[in-house]
Amino acid sequence: MQRLIKNGRINGQIQDILIEDGRVTAIATNIQASTSEVFDAQGKDALPGLIDVHVHFREPGFEYKETIASGSKASAHGGFTSVIAMPNLNPVPDTADKFAAQIKRNAENSVIKTYQFAPISGGLIDDHVTNMAEIAQHHPAGFTNDGHGVQTSMTMLEAMRQAKNLDLPIVAHIEDDSLVNGGAMNAGAVADRLGLPGMESLSESTQLARDLVMVKQTGVHYHVAHISTKESVEMVRQAKREGLHVTAEVSPHHVLLDETMVEFDNPFMKMNPPLRATTDRLACIAGLMDGTIDMVATDHAPHSVEEKSGSMKTAAFGIVGIETSLALMYTHFVKSGLVNLATLLDWMAVKPAQAFNLAAGKLAVGTAADLTIVDFDEEYEIKASDFISKGTNSPFLGEKVFGQVLATFVDGQIVYSK
Numbered sequence: 001m002q003r004l005i006k007n008g009r010i011n012g013q014i015q016d017i018l019i020e021d022g023r024v025t026a027i028a029t030n031i032q033a034s035t036s037e038v039f040d041a042q043g044k045d046a047l048p049g050l051i052d053v054h055v056h057f058r059e060p061g062f063e064y065k066e067t068i069a070s071g072s073k074a075s076a077h078g079g080f081t082s083v084i085a086m087p088n089l090n091p092v093p094d095t096a097d098k099f100a101a102q103i104k105r106n107a108e109n110s111v112i113k114t115y116q117f118a119p120i121s122g123g124l125i126d127d128h129v130t131n132m133a134e135i136a137q138h139h140p141a142g143f144t145n146d147g148h149g150v151q152t153s154m155t156m157l158e159a160m161r162q163a164k165n166l167d168l169p170i171v172a173h174i175e176d177d178s179l180v181n182g183g184a185m186n187a188g189a190v191a192d193r194l195g196l197p198g199m200e201s202l203s204e205s206t207q208l209a210r211d212l213v214m215v216k217q218t219g220v221h222y223h224v225a226h227i228s229t230k231e232s233v234e235m236v237r238q239a240k241r242e243g244l245h246v247t248a249e250v251s252p253h254h255v256l257l258d259e260t261m262v263e264f265d266n267p268f269m270k271m272n273p274p275l276r277a278t279t280d281r282l283a284c285i286a287g288l289m290d291g292t293i294d295m296v297a298t299d300h301a302p303h304s305v306e307e308k309s310g311s312m313k314t315a316a317f318g319i320v321g322i323e324t325s326l327a328l329m330y331t332h333f334v335k336s337g338l339v340n341l342a343t344l345l346d347w348m349a350v351k352p353a354q355a356f357n358l359a360a361g362k363l364a365v366g367t368a369a370d371l372t373i374v375d376f377d378e379e380y381e382i383k384a385s386d387f388i389s390k391g392t393n394s395p396f397l398g399e400k401v402f403g404q405v406l407a408t409f410v411d412g413q414i415v416y417s418k
């Protein structure tokens, strides 16, 4: 089947894109094709489909928060064509059989390319490393206990050794429970003023320090999930200098928000890791700008209205992000003049694909026709009623941004159109 996308702006030039059997077969001005499947991009940007290596789709176990269908449709609305889903599900897919069932579930229900991480240890919390070799036969994107730090060094070391053998990454939610201490936001003056229990930022960096010593010994590819502290950024910078195979992601909220913006006890400002100090936020921005941090990942974490109501003391951790990431990052980093669009696409497509070995991230002849058409000209307001996700728990509601997705294609098929 043929499809023609007319008048897309690619690297500043208006071009047509010819798609045949799901692949891009030509990019040129004024392509003539006999197909009736024509989409006119009207001069708006045609970008490679974005990639988010950190999303929570909640199925099975928590379908009231999100399903694979709703999460993947929301992703398409955000301009994403590939995501990697986290395994904090119920049941946790911590055996080869359960993992294979999850792969099948994703394939049957997702409108985009949903890849899956497998757990490091049983139930994401015990000390027994999963049967990684068996699970690996079903092609996990890597191993992670996201939602929980790996508390026992021996468990992490064993996991790293096995992951190295299987040539798969370890993705680390770094968090030492003893330094979190039941906290609801970053420990410090703001938490004190609001009377909220604090989470030490050292809970992240101390466990990262431990892990990096083991990365050096095992040689595993180690990916830092949702980096949030200045100490962590500096350690990753140093690890890269030493030639360790370390990559890192930062969320839009950790570069755009910090604890000083938490003005009242507001559950929409509660996530893990928490919004840190301004110095941490600036270090994350600097890390992104100098390549220490490789990519942006949303940590899309939908919850119900009830779970995100009341006090931060009891509300669930996490915010949605998949439908606002592109516009927020574009508005604050590209529109503001800090970086160009190509750099943003490095962070949101090229480098995620490289780090996780996905055949995606570029819009070029010969690639799968995964792309998104985006209007960066017209300002709009982020509204909960525009979300496709079941979760509306975003601290960015009411913000004015640039970067509205008009249509998204996966293997040449329309999966979202405005």
Ligand SMILES: NC(=O)N[C@@H](CC(=O)O)C(=O)O
Binding pocket: 056, 088, 146, 147, 148, 173, 270, 271, 272, 273, 299, 301, 302, 317, 318, 319
């Ligand atoms: N980020 C969060 O605050 N919450 C995530 C878990 C996680 O990413 O650690 C969730 O699953 O809700």
Ligand SMILES: [Zn+2]
Binding pocket: 146, 147, 148, 173, 225, 226, 272, 273
């Ligand atoms: Zn996490």
Ligand SMILES: [Zn+2]
Binding pocket: 054, 055, 056, 086, 146, 147, 299, 301
């Ligand atoms: Zn997460």
